[in-house]
Amino acid sequence: MKRVLAVTALLAAACTATPASAGSVQRSVTNRNVSIETVVQFGDNVQPVTIEESSRINIARVIQIGGTGTVDATIIQNGTRNYANVIQVGGTTNAIIGQSGVSNTADITQIGNSTNALLLQIGDMNSGAVRQFGRFNWLAIFQFGR
Structure with a gap:
């Protein structure tokens, strides 16, 4: 919960620093060797986010703070x-x-009335962590070695 509050404070600071990005911030760097994509959304009507990366090293982060x-x-x-x-x-x-x-690493944190997560990892070194805080939680994790 402290992490969520810290993220909310960070989002509020980012919003006042960049008024042109009122409800969404997206940053990305991509080339053949490295892809880095960050999407931050907040508000009552956040849009679905899809990130596809196929560089040698891929880093993706999505932060969504929505309403109900x-x-x-x-x-x-x-x-x-x-x-x-x-x-x-x-x-x-x-x-x-x-x-x-x-090498695959994934981390999911969800807070809501209904939380749903699917994690699929194919590789020799897979690491995944999922935290769900809600009334109705669903989770499936599939990890396969090569």
Whole structure:
């Protein structure tokens, strides 16, 4: 919970620093070797986020602070090393992470009435962590070695 409050404070500071990005901030850097994408959304009507990365090293982070509605995030990564992080707050939270590579790391935190997460990792070194805080929680984790 402290982490969510810290993220909310950070979002408030970012909002006042960049008034042109009133409800959404997106940053990305991509080339053949490295892909880094960060999406931050807040407000009552956050839009679904889909990130697809296929560089050697892939890093994706999605932070969605919604109202009572639904927040959705999908991250698909195919590379040697894959890192994904999703933080969601909303009435219904949905996260899907699919990773294929030698080393895969995923982290999902969800707070809402209904939380749903699917994590698929294909690789030799897979690490995943999921935290769900809600009344109705659903989670499926599939980890396969090459």
